[in-house]
């Protein structure tokens with residue numbers, strides 16, 4: 485009796501790990517020069533504990549997955565999301581849209597998993613409670629964030645939001661002595677220095693720091709931007725705490741600023757070429773700057789879907805794409821078709837002075853092509869592609885959650901990014917950029933068991949990313965079809 489009790493206590497103290505064997509698989513992982521045929525992996529609880537080839541070890545398994553030659557890759561990482569912003573809806577979400585936004589939020593964690601993204605990073609936290617609820621969902625990707633972003637007072641993106649929520653959405657703004665008169669008196673400069681703002685990100689649990697170099701667009705232009713000295717201080721304070729710095733920059737001048745400031749990752753492609761806007765090839769000064777980006781090992785997120793996601797609103801077929809129904813509740817897609825759902829598309833139309841929808845799409849395609857050209861150059865010269873989608877980039881429904889990542893992967897492949905570079909970008913490079921590479925990015929012993937079982941090899945075709953059969957998150961094996969939005 486005593487012995488039995490003792491054994492029971494011991495068992496309780498050291499419960500047996502949940503053990504899963506995945507065998508007869510082809511392992512494709514970015515650190516391996518070639519795939520491992522007839523491979524296996526052993527998972528214990530949420531970790532990978534063995535990776536090998538041939539006969540798997542004998543053992544007692546809680547479950548066995550027979551791969552029949554299918555391809556196992558590391559789970560994908562989206563290094564640029566805005567989870568609390570429902571795609572296609574205005575922020576803050578108006579009362580009458582709350583039920584729709586709730587339905588969207590309920591499906592959201594499954595939509596990322598459905599699309600293969602087992603780790604996501606939110607770059608601007610303006611509603612911590614939303615992220616807490618996202619992470620409390622029964623199934624959700626591993627979720628990290630950059631805490632409250634360092635926007636310049638009255639600058640981007642603060643100035644794009646309705647005035648009444650400016651300071652609430654960006655409480656961790658950077659003080660600007662040049663505009664003392666236009667910062668409410670309740671804020672004290674010493675609470676908004678590079679040092680205090682970075683400290684606040686760290687205290688909030690952020691693993692990265694996000695800041696901005698953007699003068700605005702559309703009707704909101706000529707915004708104040710930070711000085712080089714400010715951002716250099718932000719970089720110094722962040723690095724002292726082991727935090728990488730990401731900067732929003734999408735123009736030639738903003739990329740120049742980014743390079744001079746010493747940030748780690750540029751969070752957008754360079755699609756605005758400023759004085760070279762009319763050029764159809766990469767001008768020498770841009771090439772020289774891109775060479776510096778490569779030489780300094782600065783990461784970059786091309787985010788081509790930012791522009792294409794705007795163009796999607798003028799594509800009459802976009803809302804009929806059956807892939808949308810896998811990641812969005814039907815009620816949300818139906819709302820996109822209503823006049824209220826089309827309000828942002830109509831508002832943006834006004835910036836194009838009566839141009840036809842086909843013409844608007846052409847213009848966006850041309851802008852995206854500039855971003856693609858810069859990306860192609862960077863990648864072919866050894867640049868460090870970091871995968872991130874910026875989902876959603878604004879109130880457009882053209883960036884559907886999860887699916888936007890698959891579309892970005894497709895678009896990058898079409899832009900000429902070699903498939904191996906693409907896989908690296910969405911796995912190990914993204915993990916390294918956020919200093920998470922001891923946990924994610926490869927199929928290796930000791931890493932978190934976040935994996936995808938695919939019917940095709942992503943080193944042979946980018947379509948492989950949408951051929952997922954099983955999603956493994958923290959050792960839990962999930963049939964992809966169960967993650968789709970309910971119809």
Ligand SMILES: [Zn+2]
Nearest residue numbers: 564607874877
């Ligand atoms: Zn963003």
